[in-house]
Amino acid sequence: MPKTYLTRRERFSSAHRLFQQELSDTENAQIYGQCSHPNWHGHNYELFVTVKGDVNPEIGFTLNLKTLSNIIKTYIIDKVDHKNLNLDVPFLKGKIPTTENLSIAIWDELAPHIKELGAELYKIKVQETENNFIEYFGEL
């Protein structure tokens, strides 16, 4: 059956700080730059969720975009939008909220729900700034 790759974009705004507890502010600044600022800061993130699946021959869709959007909203956007990624998000607990860790955690949250729809999660892309983004394909 023909496979297509369907991508849904969602946006969210969150605060974070990148740091390791055991390091000084100066050491953290050397590693994480401005993202280690002790009093938090925010980003306007863009999340791209790409799903791979068969085109349903009767309907002509791979899956219903509204359903996909609802899943992303319920399991990700509602939990991260206008929240502090270091403090407020259960699925990021104990993780340094880099774009890398965010992408992997989002994959882990979404993959089972997309499987339930009869499709397969193919890629998570998280864009933190205009110039930087991370892509994760579920590879270990």
Ligand code: NI
């Ligand atoms: Ni930052």
